[in-house]
Amino acid sequence: MLRLKGIAKSFPGVRALNDVNLDVRPGEIHGLLGENGAGKSTLIKIIAGAYAPDQGEILFEDTAVRWSSPREAKQRGIHVVYQEFVLFPQLSITENIFVGHERRTRIGTVDHARMRREARELLERLGVSIDPSVSAGSLSIADQQMVEIARAMVRQVKLLVLDEPTAVIAGREVKLLFDRLRRLRAEGVSIIFISHRLEEVFALCDRVTVLKDGELIATTDVANVTRERLISMMVGRELGDLFPPKRTAPPAMTPVLRTEALSVDNRVRDVSIALRPGEIVALAGMVGAGRSELAHGLFGVLPISGGAFYLEGRRFTSMSPAKAIKLGMGLVPEDRKSQGLAMQLDVAANITGPALHEVTRRLLIDTESEASIARHEISRYRIACRGPQTPVATMSGGNQQKVLVARWARICRTVLIVDEPTRGVDVGAKAEIYRILRDLSEQGLAILMISSELTEVVGMADRVIVMREGQVTGELAGTEATEQNIMNLATIERAAGHA
Amino acid sequence: MTDAVTQTAEAAARLGPLPRLRSSVSRFGIFMLLPALVLLGGAISSTFLSAGNISNLLLQLAPLGIVAIGQAFVMIVRGLDLSVASTMATAAVIATGFSGSNRDVAMITVVVLATSVAVGLLNGVLVAKRQVSPFLATLATMILLQGFRFAYTQGAPSGNVPPLFRVLGSEKFYGIPYDFAILLVLAVIFWIVLHRSAFGRRVFIVGGNPVTGRMLGIRTDVITIACYLISSCLAGAAGLILSGYVGLVDNWVGQGYELDSIVACVIGGVSLKGGRGSIPGALAGAAIIMVAANEVLLFGLPIQIQIIIKGVVIVLAAALYAR
């Protein structure tokens, strides 16, 4: 169906792809693996027509093609579901699904009623029960992902590319997605599936291709390869344990943070948890369970609608980010590009962000001391960049995340909240971030780690608190904290009726 | 997948035609175009490079440059200030509203300052606290001031500008216009404020992404309001200077300056989307507009062509430089 030969692509200063070959057969689910920066997304954008390759040729359905725009590729039957959603926030779900492919009546006008009907049916089949006339911007991330997938389903696709489709969905929705994908495969559609979760690759894919540093490492049948072999192909070395050893000594007895029937913005209700210094507590649950909202409530971004929390013994019923920072709290948000980093600034500015007063002398910024602080953190966390003046926009996801961690680790005294600390981060950087978090906890910080990756939760946490629909469903520690138990608590059906 | 490659690529893709030319030109090209224009002027007209013409140019550049500084602050914080021209005109009307002698200079300055502060506060509060779009808020303020101005002057303004302002607005010392000196002083001060102070850093952060700003503990509303205050106060000052240049009172002093200052900023690299820009860039943009207008005047071209050329320059410069 699709054959790429000798594809090369460079951007100013970066060589993204070098002599890459890819071969996707009709009726095949082909996995694409590789660390961040390996060139996967560049390759996809070339397939989609968003970029043109510098060298090499593309053969689609056995004819050489040269896309001039994504539009052309789409018209030929290629559809890509990107990892960063490209939904239209103000448009309704129906319109998002059908934009560009509006259903027409016999006289050629847009048939709104038919689109509404089809959208509703499609969403039901994907397991999403949402009114399709709602605007897409108001949806949870998981639902947005499903809308993106629904969009792919209404096109006449010959080649479907899915970039990390399961990053934000789990359980039932993943199962339904996989069923649909298998059905498409049976119809002869080719599917390229990208995921960091190797268990999914093994469950779904027929063959898999591994990229590393812009080069093709191997293409092999899934049946003929092991998990360890795949990891070593991706990383190029044998990785030791991904997770650092957990703490052996018991933590201090007095909690540094304790919530008392805390409700946040009417989305989190009646939460009572405690964090002790030196602990890493994971907050697990499905996307949409209210975990980030709880964090935002503690940090003062969202309003507290009920209850209170105690930090170092002081009682609070309201909070603001400025106050939280003064109290020694820190928050590494879920979306580093749109919430965490000042994307147009450099490393130094991002590191000193919340602590500007430290480098301000007589209202002016002391660039020297700011740069030296930055250099210190760069070497401490092994951040890969040219120096303190490197614009963060040019750095890889893993290094950007390190900048954020460095920013808060410097000034946090009490609680550090990290929300999806390794999302979109390559394996190598993941290990480093885990080490950093464990070191910080050993120095006395209490760390609240929100994560949807169960392996990460089990691997890192001393204790696991599970949430669902805005409330805590349970707490697990020690040997009880297995992936299965966590999943159970995360998907528990409540006795009271659903909305 | 948000890796370095993707972002560089997306930035490259967004640049449009002539990408390599644009990316190298974009950062520093603005400072290449200006000398090029100057050389062109000198080549074509012998009077262009004369001391007299240059100092006249600087004289006329000052009010626009001052307004452009303020506009740059507002644009960087993701806003727009359409009320500057109206503020300038109001300042001019106030300048002529007293006895016309130097006794009232202090009084005039105080009243203009108070008015500018009020305007800036109104703009800032509407935008920051009521989430009104800057375009609309400052448009409304502009009309509001216009109304008050007309009501006050009954459509027939009268009075004299105090001699001090006349000197500042139209005289020179050793060939350097006073108002250009004022511009330089203000430019240096506000360059320091924007690019070296903690406040300026916060302006960039908030303008780049208000959500990030909040999460860093920055009072985004205070920063926004402060920028609008800067813009309207600078506009007030520019209005006083321009009234000194014009000499007689006029309800329409500064007309067109709001759009001209926005164009100057855009040409100078201040992004309409916020979070990016510089004071030198804004001033270079203002200079380009003025130099181009001056050259066209010197060519002796009819007014129609002058206006057309202005339009063409705007579009071309933005095509090459705007981000």
Next chain:
Amino acid sequence: MTGSLAAVRWFRAHDSLVGVTLLIAAVCILGAGTADRFFSFNNMVNVYEQSTDLALVSIGQTLAILTGGIDLSVGSLISLTSCLTSGLIDGDPSRVAPVLVAVLALGVLIGLVNAALVIGLRVHPLIVTLGMSAILQGVTLFYAMGPVGKVPRDFSFLAYGRVGGFPLGATIAVMLCIIVALLLRYLPLGRQIYAVGDDDNAARLAGLPRSRVLMLVYGCSGFCCAATGLYLAARFGSGQPYTGVNYTLASITPVILGGTVLRGGRGGVVGTLLGAFLISLVNNLLNFMDVSKQYQLVAQALIIILAVSVYMHRREPT
């Protein structure tokens, strides 16, 4: 779904239309209480008529703003078309029809040029249309430095005539609004206007024909400007080179009042029409109350501020 739930949903989705209507009602009530003959049928028809020019140009502006852009060249284009109309016809009734067609075509053409510059040079529409505004103004001044030409009586009928008791010009504006509203709702390209306005980058990745969308939008805006120019020529008897100057910024207010957000992606022309009517209504009321022209400006600005800060502040996405 129960009927009341659907009704609530409809109100929520069209909250700006409801808001404008309520404002109109409020002004009417205020006016009826303050001055008799304000709320009379004749006066309302008067207001309807007075809003024609603003309505015509604002309909085109709505489309430009819906795509997240703006058209600042409307004022100069109105000046140009109005001068060309009266200048070319110059009193000769046989020339009316061809000039009409030519001027409307010219409007569309200039709109297409705007779109081409935005697409080809990748410059923000604000800058492109601003530059075009200067260029058009210069061209207009080439053609005429003062009032030019005259129009025959038949042509003036466009502005002053009545059809079934209602002013012809205003009725044409309403019909234009309806046509555009239908285009927006039932033409696939029309739906895509909202998508492009909502997120331009997403539209590009989704493979939407951005170029065609922008051409449609700015072409229509140019058409509306030409229509406004024709109307003004009919109304004043001759074209003036600076006649359009105030319309540029004035055309934006009805669009915003009518619920279209400046960022693009949400809104519509029906609200704009109501917005134009509201402004005309307020002006009319102030005239009745014998408020001097100067304070009328103040009042207009206050209304804008009031409207936006009360019912609009939720709508602009932060």
